[in-house]
Every structure is written in C-alpha cells, then in structure tokens.
Amino acid sequence: MKRVVRSALRRLLYVAEDHNAVVAAAPPISLPDVFRRFWPYTRGGRRWIVLIIAFSMIGPVIEAAEIWLFKIVVDDMLVPHDLGLFVPIAGAYLGLTLLSGVFAFGDDVTSGWVSERFLLTLRSDVFRHVQGLSLGFFERRRLGDLLSRVTGDIDTVETFLLSGMSNAIWYGTQLAVFLGLLFYLQWDLTLLALVIAPMFWFAARRFSRLIKAASRERRRRSGSISAITEEVLGNVALVQAYNRQDWEHGRFERENRGRFEAAMASTRIRALFGPVIDLIEMIGALIVMGLGTWELARGHLSLGGLMVFLGLLSRLYSPIRDLSRLNNTFYSASASGERIIELLDQHPQVVEAADPGLLGRARGDVEFDAVSFSYPQTAQPALRGVSFRAAPGETLAVVGPSGAGKSTAAKLLLRFYDPDAGAVRIDGIDLRDLRLRELRDNVAVVLQETLVFHGTVRDNIAYGRPDASEAQILAAARAADADEFIGELPEGYDTLVGQRGRLLSGGQRQRLAIARAMIRDAPVLILDEPTTGLDAESGRRILEPLRRLMHGRTTIVISHNLLTVRDATRIVVLDHGRVAEDGTHDELLAHRAAYARLYRLHGPADGAPTLTVLS
Numbered sequence: 001m002k003r004v005v006r007s008a009l010r011r012l013l014y015v016a017e018d019h020n021a022v023v024a025a026a027p028p029i030s031l032p033d034v035f036r037r038f039w040p041y042t043r044g045g046r047r048w049i050v051l052i053i054a055f056s057m058i059g060p061v062i063e064a065a066e067i068w069l070f071k072i073v074v075d076d077m078l079v080p081h082d083l084g085l086f087v088p089i090a091g092a093y094l095g096l097t098l099l100s101g102v103f104a105f106g107d108d109v110t111s112g113w114v115s116e117r118f119l120l121t122l123r124s125d126v127f128r129h130v131q132g133l134s135l136g137f138f139e140r141r142r143l144g145d146l147l148s149r150v151t152g153d154i155d156t157v158e159t160f161l162l163s164g165m166s167n168a169i170w171y172g173t174q175l176a177v178f179l180g181l182l183f184y185l186q187w188d189l190t191l192l193a194l195v196i197a198p199m200f201w202f203a204a205r206r207f208s209r210l211i212k213a214a215s216r217e218r219r220r221r222s223g224s225i226s227a228i229t230e231e232v233l234g235n236v237a238l239v240q241a242y243n244r245q246d247w248e249h250g251r252f253e254r255e256n257r258g259r260f261e262a263a264m265a266s267t268r269i270r271a272l273f274g275p276v277i278d279l280i281e282m283i284g285a286l287i288v289m290g291l292g293t294w295e296l297a298r299g300h301l302s303l304g305g306l307m308v309f310l311g312l313l314s315r316l317y318s319p320i321r322d323l324s325r326l327n328n329t330f331y332s333a334s335a336s337g338e339r340i341i342e343l344l345d346q347h348p349q350v351v352e353a354a355d356p357g358l359l360g361r362a363r364g365d366v367e368f369d370a371v372s373f374s375y376p377q378t379a380q381p382a383l384r385g386v387s388f389r390a391a392p393g394e395t396l397a398v399v400g401p402s403g404a405g406k407s408t409a410a411k412l413l414l415r416f417y418d419p420d421a422g423a424v425r426i427d428g429i430d431l432r433d434l435r436l437r438e439l440r441d442n443v444a445v446v447l448q449e450t451l452v453f454h455g456t457v458r459d460n461i462a463y464g465r466p467d468a469s470e471a472q473i474l475a476a477a478r479a480a481d482a483d484e485f486i487g488e489l490p491e492g493y494d495t496l497v498g499q500r501g502r503l504l505s506g507g508q509r510q511r512l513a514i515a516r517a518m519i520r521d522a523p524v525l526i527l528d529e530p531t532t533g534l535d536a537e538s539g540r541r542i543l544e545p546l547r548r549l550m551h552g553r554t555t556i557v558i559s560h561n562l563l564t565v566r567d568a569t570r571i572v573v574l575d576h577g578r579v580a581e582d583g584t585h586d587e588l589l590a591h592r593a594a595y596a597r598l599y600r601l602h603g604p605a606d607g608a609p610t611l612t613v614l615s
C-alpha cells in the first residue's frame, strides 16, 4: 500500500528527466548564493528599499490595531450594550482604513519602482556582458536559449529578489506583531498554537525542493522552445524547401510537451501544498479553540478576548502560510536565477591586455608567426605552426581545401580567438598587447555570409563608421558600385532592407558590405570568400569595387576557389592547418604541387572573375 501511494505521489509531483536535452540545465546554486549574486543589482534603489521595509512594517501594525479595536467593540460596546462608543470607534476604523490605504499606495508605488529599476540594471548588465563574450561562446550556444534567458528569466529573478523580499518582510512583521499580541493576551494558548509551527516548516521544505526541480525543468524547456523557434524561423526557407515542417514541429512539440508536463507538475505541487497547509492550520486552530473554551469556562478569558485571540491566530497562521508559499516562489524563481548566473559566470576567452600598447592607425604589416590553434573541445588543431607575412599594401591570398583553416586564420587576425602557440602581429605588435577596440578599428572585413541588419541602406553602410557624413556614405556607395541599385530601390538610401537584408540580392548585399568596409577606411582588410554564392556575372560585378576597396590596404583574401586570387602578390596554401606552400601564382604553378593541383580543379574557366594584383 505504502509503495503504491509512494509511486502515485512520485508520478504526480516529479518531472521526468530528459536525457536528450536541446538545452542543458544550468548548474544548481543554493538559494542564499543566488540572492547574494543579485543583490548588487539593487544599487541605486537601496534607500527606497528601507522605505519599503518601513511601509511593510506599518501595515501589519495597523491590521493589529483593527483587530484590537474589535475586542473593544465586543467587550465594551456589544456586551454592555453601550452605543456611546460607536462614534469614536467608527472614527478610529475610518482613520485606520485611510492610513492603511495611504501606506499601501506608498508601498505599491515604491516597490514597483525599485523592482523595475532592478530589472533595468540587471537586463542592461546581462546584455552588455553577453555581448562582450568571445565568439567561441556563441559558437557553442543556442541563440534562442540566450534570448529566453535575457528576456523571460530576468523577469522571474525580480520576483525572487524584490517582490519576494518585500512580501517576506511584510509577512515577517505580521508574524512578529501578531505573536507579540497573542503572547500579551494569553501566553499559554500562544505557546500551544505554536506547536504546529515545525509542521509548517517541514511541509514548506519538502514542497520547495519539488517546486525547484519542476521550475528548473520548466525554464530549461522554455529555453529549448526559444532555441528551436529561432533556428526554424531563421532558416524557414530551408525548412520549407526540404519539407521538414512536420519533423521540426515534432521537435518543437516534444519540448512544448516537456514544458507542459513540468508546468503541470508544478501546478500539482502548489495545488497539493494549499490543502496540506490548511490541514495543519486547522489542527492548530482546533487545539486552541478547545483549550480557549476551557479557559473561557474557567473565567480566565473574556468572550471578546477569545474571539480576538482566534482572530489573531488566523492572522498569525496566514503569514506563516504565506511565508511557506513564498518559500516555494523563491525556489521556483531561483531556477531562473541559476540560468542568469550561468551566463554571468562566462568570461570572455579573449581578455584585454592589462597595459595595452598604442597602435593608432596601423601601417598594415600583418604577421602570423608559428601560430597553432585548436578550437575549444576539439581534438584536431585547426592551425599548426602557420607562418606568413603581408607587408603594408600587399595582397596575400590564403587558399586551400575546405576545412584547411583559412577562416580560422581570419578569426585569429580579428582576435576572436587567441593562438595556443606562436603570435599574430600587426605592425610588429602582438595582438594580445593591443586594445581590442583599437585592433578592430584597424581591420575591416567582408565576409562570406554578408551580414546586413534590419534598417535602411544608409544605416547599413554607416554601421562601418557611425559618425560618417552623408557625402562619405554616398562616396562609399559609389565606390562599391552600389549607388545605382540603391537609386532604383523604392526609397533609395532610406529603403528598409529587411532582416538580414533579405530584400536584396546576394550581389547587392555584398556591394553594401563593400561600401561598409570602404567607409571604415581601415588599413587592413580581410576578404573571406567574397564571391562565394555569387554567380559569374555578380562575382565579376563586385571585382571592380573590391579592387577599389583593396587599393592601398594590406589585404588578406581567403578563398577556397582560386578564381579570386590568381594574381595576388603572394599566395599561402593551407592544408590540414599547415602551410603546404607559399609563393607567387607563377612560382606555385611551376612547383607543380598542392597549388597546381588545386588550380587544375578550381582554376578559372574562360571569363571567370579574377582578382588581379593592385599596384
């Protein structure tokens, strides 16, 4: 029988663990530690917290005064039938109600302000922190889950810290005031009434653990739901083209159901908690009622006294019950707290130098010196002892088969990662000794996958230099050969390009990216597969703008087809993360090794676009 009840309870109150998680659970953290971590975010609002505490303390005192007034009504007005007291008592009741209204208003407004301030600071700090994390972090995380943490979880943390705290103070004061009055009225009965307090405590502890488990699961599932939604909606064309809607819906539904199960478990736990607490309370009230009646019969207590006692007792139980319920809320909110703390505990792998050197505008001397690098959590190094150098103004092409490490080299030059061994230098200074901001001010990129933001064409070009003048924007667009198509857009430079620039063609997006790099006017330029994904015509179309962009800058062209690099000043051939060959196009062809092989495979057909040497 016991086993049956146990298994039924388990099914009712526990959530099954998902071993195939889309998003992993955050590491567990104790309640006081969660509180300690978030307390600093109340800065600027702490003075007001004192006020909230004061309001919370006055409320229960007024409540107690109302109950005490009731004792006077029964003992001095109703029992002796004395109507003369009615007016002062009515005045006192009205006065107390008004007073409590004023304090309740003050409390609501102040705590609302403090809570919103807290959210404002926390959300902004979390956003700034996450934005500053290294690329490696984002490459391993699901974007949707991060979104769900920055939005949903942060709100829940507020419940934990501020609303919860002010309620706890309110209930705590109620408890102290009522307990004091009860002791004053009848200490022996009060002690008896407190016999059940440990039962409350025990029930609260058991339930809060269950609640926390269910809440952790619910928040984790919410993160998974956001992650899947973001992935599917972000790739909706792929999903529809491959008819994967049902499969994706199945994946979504699994998480959605998981969230439902977790939410229901938490509802059942809360629903069971209420009656359990009622039962404990009733046991206490019955004990007191029995003994109170006995005391009344013995003449130790007046009728008004007993009624006030019972009234106060029910008020005493209510904060105890509320405190235990609040305990559940705390545990449930701390599940969200853990998810935020996990984010805050991430540190950028790329750290700023303690005493950075000054670069100013670089000449553009780029050097890789015996650079080795492995991505975190991978066994195979992506680069092994890679060395090459590009003098100011030179065009260096990095070529090689897919996975050879070309884009990795670009990421190291932008210092998205630091090498495990060797050094990347610009003008002879190790990138690790430079201020990150200064380094990136000196490097402009045109990437394989062009990044365009939702905004106007003008905003997208000026992203490269927010203080650019209208004339500079126009000049950049013209140099990027984007002026013409922009002129044909419905609202010219004010046309919204849609999220990720979906309203533009691939070639147009690429020309926009060239204009953006142009306006940045950095001495070092990285072109990562700038013509990939473009047809021969569009590819040819961007060559001229690219040439203009490259003029006078040290350019690293990364390409795995050789169409774009044939006549670069120098060519480095990477293979499995090593430099296989190094030289000019003609030298490498004459060498008849890796480059010659690649060239035979990917060499330009007649009329295919080619980047030529820039003088």
Ligand SMILES: Nc1ncnc2c1ncn2[C@@H]1O[C@H](COP(=O)(O)OP(=O)(O)OP(=O)(O)O)[C@@H](O)[C@H]1O
Pocket (backbone or CB within 6 Å): 139, 375, 376, 378, 382, 400, 401, 402, 403, 404, 405, 406, 407, 408, 409, 559, 560
């Ligand atoms: N974020 C990452 N985490 C772990 N491994 C990675 C990551 N990015 C790339 N790699 C691995 O590092 C190696 C080099 O990748 P890289 O992107 O530099 O190649 P690539 O030469 O640019 O290839 P492609 O021409 O296909 O773009 C590959 O084996 C790849 O699987």
